Amino acid sequence: MLSIGELSTKTGVKVPTIRYYEQMKLVTAPERSEGNQRRYSNVELERLTFIKHARDLGLKIDAIRELLDLSAHPEQPCADANRIAEDHLAATRARIAQLQRLEAELMRITVGCHGDSIKDCYVIESLSNHNLCDNSH
Amino acid sequence: MLSIGELSTKTGVKVPTIRYYEQMKLVTAPERSEGNQRRYSNVELERLTFIKHARDLGLKIDAIRELLDLSAHPEQPCADANRIAEDHLAATRARIAQLQRLEAELMRITVGCHGDSIKDCYVIESLSNHNLCDNSH
DNA sequence: TTAATATCTCTAGTCACTATAGATATTAGG
DNA sequence: CCTAATATCTATAGTGACTAGAGATATTAA
Ligand SMILES: [Zn+2]
Ligand SMILES: [Zn+2]
Ligand SMILES: [Zn+2]
Ligand SMILES: [Zn+2]
Numbered sequence: 003m004l005s006i007g008e009l010s011t012k013t014g015v016k017v018p019t020i021r022y023y024e025q026m027k028l029v030t031a032p033e034r035s036e037g038n039q040r041r042y043s044n045v046e047l048e049r050l051t052f053i054k055h056a057r058d059l060g061l062k063i064d065a066i067r068e069l070l071d072l073s074a075h076p077e078q079p080c081a082d083a084n085r086i087a088e089d090h091l092a093a094t095r096a097r098i099a100q101l102q103r104l105e106a107e108l109m110r111i112t113v114g115c116h117g118d119s120i121k122d123c124y125v126i127e128s129l130s131n132h133n134l135c136d137n138s139h
Numbered sequence: 140m141l142s143i144g145e146l147s148t149k150t151g152v153k154v155p156t157i158r159y160y161e162q163m164k165l166v167t168a169p170e171r172s173e174g175n176q177r178r179y180s181n182v183e184l185e186r187l188t189f190i191k192h193a194r195d196l197g198l199k200i201d202a203i204r205e206l207l208d209l210s211a212h213p214e215q216p217c218a219d220a221n222r223i224a225e226d227h228l229a230a231t232r233a234r235i236a237q238l239q240r241l242e243a244e245l246m247r248i249t250v251g252c253h254g255d256s257i258k259d260c261y262v263i264e265s266l267s268n269h270n271l272c273d274n275s276h
Numbered sequence: 277t278t279a280a281t282a283t284c285t286c287t288a289g290t291c292a293c294t295a296t297a298g299a300t301a302t303t304a305g306g
Numbered sequence: 307c308c309t310a311a312t313a314t315c316t317a318t319a320g321t322g323a324c325t326a327g328a329g330a331t332a333t334t335a336a
Contacts (some may be wrong), residue, residue: 005282005283005333006282006283007281007282007283016324016325017282017283018324018325018326019323019324019325021284021285022323022324022325026323035283035332035333036332037283037284037331037332037333038283038284038331038332039282039283039284039331039332039333040283040284048267051267052266052267055266055267055268055269056266057323058269058276059241059244059245059266059276060238060241062322062323063322063323069262069263069266072257072263073257073263075257076256076257076258077256077257077258078256078257079254079255079256079257080252080254080255080256080257080259080260080262080263081254083252083257083260083262083263084249084252084254084260084262086262087245087248087249087252087262088249090245091242091245091246091249094238094241094242094245095242097238098235098238098239098242101197101231101234101235101238102235104196104197104231105228105231105232105235107196108196108224108227108228108231109228111224112221112224112225112228115217115220115221115224117216117217117218117221118216118217119213119214119215119216119217120209120210120212120213120214120215120216120217120220121213121214122217123217123220123221125206125217125220125221125223125224126206126209126210126217126220129189129192129193129196129206130185130188130189130192131192132192132195139195139196142302142313142314143313143314143315144312144313144314153293153294154313154314155293155294155295156292156293156294158315158316159292159293159294163292172301172302172314173301174300174301174302174314174315175300175301175314175315176300176301176302176313176314176315177314177315194292199291199292200291200292277336278335278336279334279335279336280333280334280335280336281332281333281334281335282331282332282333282334283330283331283332283333284329284330284331284332285328285329285330285331286327286328286329287326287327287328288325288326288327288328289324289325289326289327290323290324290325290326291321291322292321293320293321294319294320294321295318295319295320295321296317296318296319296320297316297317297318297319298315298316298317299314299315299316300313300314300315300316301312301313301314301315302311302312302313302314303310303311303312303313304309304310304311304312305308305309305310305311306307306308306309306310
């Protein structure tokens with residue numbers, strides 16, 4: 003049996019976050035010691051490892067909850083799991099594309115600044131005037 | 140003089156957001172009509188346009204506040220403004236790089252799923268086991 | 277046994293808004 | 307000028323995914 007601190011160390015999920023996940027019902031409330039402290043088994047270790055990895059990959063809590071529900075039914079088809087992953091891939095790609103548009107503008111803006119006074123600064127001017135931008139961001 | 144709704148339409152910043160910015164002291168409290176409604180001049184229109192553009196480029200409120208303070212001193216050198224923009228560019232690039240690592244893993248994960256049952260699903264398996272990942276994300 | 281460390285619950289704070297409720301102001305049409 | 311529709315007002319609470327703190331109790335190591 004693991005204390006919450008040991009579970010935290012093993013998974014890389016901070017102690018308050020584990021308690022938060024319990025509140026959000028992502029992990030079920032574990033057994034307690036005589037003195038009312040949480041005691042975890044390997045089942046919870048695996049579940050939290052799954053959650054941590056999914057969060058690291060950027061999945062939202064709701065999506066993770068769905069995936070956990072799905073994985074509780076091993077004989078069911080996996081189309082839903084795949085759809086969740088593909089939706090998240092699409093969202094990730096869209097975010098990358100948007101950030102790349104921002105990157106292009108920010109590069110133009112910083113390169114255009116030649117370190118003069120504020121009144122001639124291309125950074126300030128560019129922020130005031132979207133017409134100087136190359137794309138729509 | 141513009142009502143808050145007109146200012147909202149002209150800038151693309153929603154009405155409650157304008158009031159929120161006033162609370163956060165990003166924009167100063169404007170004049171009021173007889174009936175206590177906000178009335179804005181072109182000064183505030185320009186300031187809010189600046190804020191909107193900076194937000195669209197991903198800058199944080201604190202950074203925008205600094206930039207606004209800087210632009211109130213036209214004769215000062217612009218090194219700080221440039222630094223803020225460059226820091227944000229660096230952060231944006233770092234975020235893109237991280238999202239690209241996630242994209243690579245998510246692609247591997249979705250391509251690896253062949254639509255069988257949950258117990259054989261590569262999506263679920265990959266989320267359970269970071270060792271299947273190619274990079275560290 | 278005692279001191280250090282870990283854990284407990286509960287509340288509030290973070291960021292940048294967004295939503296709602298109930299009251300008041302303004303505006304356009306008749 | 308009157309009324310109905312629309313806009314605005316303040317204040318409070320909710321969002322997502324945690325994080326920080328206070329004050330009390332439990333566990334562990336020397
Ligand atoms: Zn400059
Ligand atoms: Zn722009
Ligand atoms: Zn599958
Ligand atoms: Zn991984």
